[in-house]
Each structure stands twice: as C-alpha cells, then as structure tokens.
Amino acid sequence: MNRKLIFRVDDRLIHGQVIEGWIKYFKIKEVIIVSDRVYNDDLQRMIYSSILPEHCILQFYTIKDFIHNFTEIYSAKRSTLILFESIEDLYNVREVLSDDITINVGCVASREHKIEITDTVFLDKSEVVMLCKLREKYEIQIKKLPWETAVEIKNFLSLIEE
Amino acid sequence: MVGIILLTHGSLGMELLKTSEMIIGKQNNVDFLSVQSGTSLNDLAGDLDNLVNKYKKDGVLILTDMFGGSPSNIAMAYFDKEHVDIVTGVNLPMLIKTFSMRNDVDNAQNLGRIASQTGKESIILAGDLMNK
Numbered sequence: 001m002n003r004k005l006i007f008r009v010d011d012r013l014i015h016g017q018v019i020e021g022w023i024k025y026f027k028i029k030e031v032i033i034v035s036d037r038v039y040n041d042d043l044q045r046m047i048y049s050s051i052l053p054e055h056c057i058l059q060f061y062t063i064k065d066f067i068h069n070f071t072e073i074y075s076a077k078r079s080t081l082i083l084f085e086s087i088e089d090l091y092n093v094r095e096v097l098s099d100d101i102t103i104n105v106g107c108v109a110s111r112e113h114k115i116e117i118t119d120t121v122f123l124d125k126s127e128v129v130m131l132c133k134l135r136e137k138y139e140i141q142i143k144k145l146p147w148e149t150a151v152e153i154k155n156f157l158s159l160i161e162e
Numbered sequence: 163m164v165g166i167i168l169l170t171h172g173s174l175g176m177e178l179l180k181t182s183e184m185i186i187g188k189q190n191n192v193d194f195l196s197v198q199s200g201t202s203l204n205d206l207a208g209d210l211d212n213l214v215n216k217y218k219k220d221g222v223l224i225l226t227d228m229f230g231g232s233p234s235n236i237a238m239a240y241f242d243k244e245h246v247d248i249v250t251g252v253n254l255p256m257l258i259k260t261f262s263m264r265n266d267v268d269n270a271q272n273l274g275r276i277a278s279q280t281g282k283e284s285i286i287l288a289g290d291l292m293n294k
Binding site for chain 1: 171199200201202203204205228229230231232234235238239
C-alpha cells in the first residue's frame with residue numbers, strides 16, 4: 001500500500017476519533033502536531049505523548065519549523081498524520097501542500113457567528129475564504145472519520161455572500 | 163467531602179449520575195460536564211477550571227469516560243494539582259462506590275485509588291464464574 005500523508009485540521013488534536021479512526025484505518029506510523037502553542041507547552045506535550053499507541057512516533061513542530069523540515073518529513077515515506085489546530089495554521093503551511101497528500105477538515109469547534117458545515121465543523125467567514133483558496137488547487141475532505149463520505153459543499157463561496 | 167466531576171462524551175456523565183442516584187439516592191457535591199460534537203474545548207476547559215476551584219478546600223475527583231478522549235485530555239491538565247485526582251474509564255459500579263466512600267477518605271487521591279480499583283474489579287466475564 002502506498003504511504004499516506006494526511007493533513008488534518010482538528011482543534012482537539014489527538015483524541016478518540018484520531019486514535020480509533022485515522023491512525024488505525026491508515027496504519028499511521030507517525031503523528032506530527034504542528035502548533036506553536038503546543039510546541040511551547042510541556043504539559044500538553046506530555047498529555048498527547050501519553051495517549052498515542054505505542055507503535056506511533058509523535059513529533060511536535062512550530063509552523064515555521066514544519067515548513068523548514070518538510071522535505072525531510074516527506075522523504076521518510078512513512079504513513080504520517082499531520083495535525084493542525086486551525087484552518088489558519090493549515091493555510092500558513094500551504095507552500096508544502098501537493099497533489100499526493102490528503103487534506104481533511106475534521107473538528108473545528110462552534111463559536112458565535114460561525115457557520116455550521118457539519119456537526120463537528122463550524123467555520124467563520126475568514127476560514128471559508130482560506131479553504132476556498134486551498135480548494136482551487138487541492139481536494140479538501142470535510143469529515144470526522146476516514147470511512148465516512150466527505151461532505152460536499154458545492155456553493156461554498158455562497159456561504160460568505162451577504 | 164471530596165467533590166466529584168463527571169467529564170464525559172455526550173450525556174454519558176449525566177446519565178451515569180441519574181442512574182446511580184436511582185440506586186443509592188440523591189448526591190451532593192457532584193457536577194457533570196459534557197463534550198458534544200461542536201463543543202469548544204477552550205470553553206469547556208474554562209468551565210472545568212471553575213468547578214475545580216469550587217472544590218479547592220475539600221478536593222475533587224474528576225471521572226472521565228475514556229483515556230485518550232478529549233474529556234480525559236482536558237482533565238489531565240490537573241494531574242499534578244494537589245487537591246485534584248483523575249480516574250478514566252468511569253463505570254456505574256465505580257461511581258456508586260465512589261459516592262458511598264466519600265465520607266471515609268480525606269482526599270481526592272485516596273478516593274481515586276478506590277475508584278480505579280473498583281472500576282477494574284467490577285468487570286466480570288460470566289464464564290469465569292462458572293469455571294471456579
């Protein structure tokens with residue numbers, strides 16, 4: 001089986017859906033958390049390290065270091081799940097995206113003024129704009145679990161029209 | 163009396179509380195928080211912080227449903243706080259025992275030890291009973 005490189009936006013990072021869903025389904029060998037916040041928080045790093053299955057490697061990167069080290073990550077040829085806390089963080093690494101990776105939006109929590117896309121994905125206008133820009137070049141799958149059908153949003157831009 | 167916070171996915175915590183009260187009667191000093199699909203974990207962490215502070219004097223035991231799940235991950239932020247302990251994998255026998263032992267222990271750590279032990283021992287494979 002070809003290795004998978006999955007870029008997932010999930011503001012819960014590693015949790016039940018990720019452990020029981022994505023890691024098992026795609027036989028993920030390495031998980032990378034790309035977050036400036038978590039990178040600098042020893043307690044969060046300890047929590048996420050403790051819950052990952054033993055056969056998985058976990059690495060933490062800041063956004064800047066992730067872009068800088070991506071060639072190396074890419075050349076490792078392992079099935080890897082790369083987690084981002086927000087659409088904005090994913091958007092900020094767009095220079096490393098390519099056609100042979102998978103982009104998934106899984107969980108973005110509800111807030112005031114957010115548009116409900118699915119039961120786990122709530123986006124504000126700026127996030128819809130960023131996703132639209134990414135969608136011009138890459139396929140984006142909106143779903144919480146790998147075996148689900150991705151939510152198709154045909155008139156995505158209409159969400160932000162007044 | 164050590165407080166108890168049920169922190170679970172969906173309405174599991176609320177239902178566990180209702181069910182245990184059905185069996186051993188109304189309980190005091192207990193709260194539940196639920197993580198729903200669209201819940202912001204930041205908001206929930208704020209709610210949890212308020213509850214944990216409420217029990218600062220007598221201590222509090224946080225019971226979560228599944229190690230590695232979001233409710234448990236939020237709770238783990240308190241693992242080194244002296245007046246707090248956390249037990250994952252809450253089940254009904256564990257909760258009932260925890261409620262009934264609250265007056266016999268003086269801190270959250272001791273109550274947590276009882277809870278985790280009871281939770282494990284409460285799981286029985288029927289076939290094992292027959293083979294004894």
